[in-house]
Amino acid sequence: MSAIWNLAHPWLHGLVAYEPGKPIEDVARELGLAPGDIIKLASNENPLGPSPKALEAMRATLERSHFYPDGGGYYLREAIANKCGLARENVILGCGSNEVIEFIGQAFLKPGDEIVTAKHAFVVYKLMATLFGAKTVEVEDPGFKHDLEAMADAIGPKTREVFVANPNNPTGTMVSQEEIDRFMARVPEHVVVVFDEAYFEFLEKAPDTLKYVREGRNVVVLRTFSKIQGLANLRIGYGLANPELISVLQKTRQPFNANGIAQAGALAGILDEEHQLRTRLVTDEGRAYLQESFAALGLEFVPSYANFVLVKVGDGKDVFAKLLQQGIIIRDMTAYALPEWIRVSVGTMEQNRRFVSALGALLGKA
Numbered sequence: 001m002s003a004i005w006n007l008a009h010p011w012l013h014g015l016v017a018y019e020p021g022k023p024i025e026d027v028a029r030e031l032g033l034a035p036g037d038i039i040k041l042a043s044n045e046n047p048l049g050p051s052p053k054a055l056e057a058m059r060a061t062l063e064r065s066h067f068y069p070d071g072g073g074y075y076l077r078e079a080i081a082n083k084c085g086l087a088r089e090n091v092i093l094g095c096g097s098n099e100v101i102e103f104i105g106q107a108f109l110k111p112g113d114e115i116v117t118a119k120h121a122f123v124v125y126k127l128m129a130t131l132f133g134a135k136t137v138e139v140e141d142p143g144f145k146h147d148l149e150a151m152a153d154a155i156g157p158k159t160r161e162v163f164v165a166n167p168n169n170p171t172g173t174m175v176s177q178e179e180i181d182r183f184m185a186r187v188p189e190h191v192v193v194v195f196d197e198a199y200f201e202f203l204e205k206a207p208d209t210l211k212y213v214r215e216g217r218n219v220v221v222l223r224t225f226s227k228i229q230g231l232a233n234l235r236i237g238y239g240l241a242n243p244e245l246i247s248v249l250q251k252t253r254q255p256f257n258a259n260g261i262a263q264a265g266a267l268a269g270i271l272d273e274e275h276q277l278r279t280r281l282v283t284d285e286g287r288a289y290l291q292e293s294f295a296a297l298g299l300e301f302v303p304s305y306a307n308f309v310l311v312k313v314g315d316g317k318d319v320f321a322k323l324l325q326q327g328i329i330i331r332d333m334t335a336y337a338l339p340e341w342i343r344v345s346v347g348t349m350e351q352n353r354r355f356v357s358a359l360g361a362l363l364g365k366a
Helices: 024-031 052-062 074-084 097-108 124-131 148-154 177-184 210-214 243-250 260-270 273-296 316-325 349-362
Strands: 091-094 114-118 135-139 159-165 192-196 219-224 237-240 308-312 341-345
Touching: 024 316, 052 260, 052 273, 074 091, 074 237, 074 260, 091 097, 091 243, 097 124, 097 159, 097 192, 097 219, 097 237, 097 243, 114 124, 114 148, 124 135, 135 148, 148 159, 148 177, 210 219, 219 243, 273 308, 273 349, 316 341, 316 349
Parallel strands: 114 135, 114 159, 159 192, 192 219
Antiparallel strands: 091 237, 219 237, 308 341
C-alpha cells in the first residue's frame, strides 16, 4: 500500500467503487463490434431516448453554452413543484438523484453514525455512507422485498438515515402504502427517511410519500430524469422535502451543480406527457414479454414493477460474458451478493426478442 493511503480516511481502504453498466462504446472497442449492432439492456435506460421536445430545448440551449446556468434552477424547480403539488422551496436539484444522496450524507452523517437499508437495495446507499465513515445496517428482505417492520426494528440511537427504494433496484419489488404508513408511524424524529422513487413514473398506482413532505416530516423523496425521461447522459435528478430540510441540503450543494442544458431538457421533458405515456406502454409490453419468456424457459424471476427484471440464470458472470460476445449488454448481480442472477432492462420489442433468443440458446433452452 502506497504512502498516500496512510493519509486517506481509513474507512476508504476497503471501499469498492461503484461499477456502472458497460458502455456500448467500450464493448465496440474491446470486441471489434459495430456500435449499431450492440444493444444495452444493463442500466435501466429509456430505449426510446429523450422526448423530442427535450431534444429541441437542449439544442436551443447549446447556443448559450458560454453562460453559466441558473444556479438555483428556478424554472425547473417551479415545474417540478407544480407537478408534485408542492412549492419551489420543497425542491432541490442534483447532478442525478445520486448527488442528492450525497447532500443528505454531507448534512447528517459523521463517522460512527449508521444508516439502515434493505439487504438487496441500491448499492450506492452503502457506498455513500462509507464515504462519511458511517456504518450500513443491512436488513434481510424476504422475497427480495423491503421488510419495513424489520427495518424499523433496526433503527437505533446511532441511526441517522433510512433508505427505502420503491420500486427497489435491482429487485423491482414494491412496498405498499399501508406498509409505508405503519413504518413511518415508528420512525423517530432523529432519523431522515429517504424514499428513492427513481422508477415512480412506471407505476400505475404509486404510494403517496409526498404526504409526509407536506406534513413537515424528516423525509426526502428522490426522483430522476434518467429513467422515464431518457436523460441519463445529462445527470439530472431532484429531491423533495420540507423547506427547512431543503435549506439544510442547499448548504451542501456546489454552485451550478445542474448544468443548463440538462435543466432545459428536463423542463421540456417533464411537460411532455405524451412521451412519458409512450414509454410506459413500451415498458409494460416489454416487461410482460420478458417475464412470460422467463417462465417459458423455466427460469426463476422476481415479478417487477419497474423497467427491468431480475432473473436467475445459474452463473451470472458467465452469462454476462457470453452475451457480451454477442453484443448484448446486461448486468450480472455479483456486486449485490446475487452471483446466480442477472438484471435485464426492458428494451424495444426487437431488442427484447434478441436477448431472449440469445439467452435461451445459451442456456440450452431455445
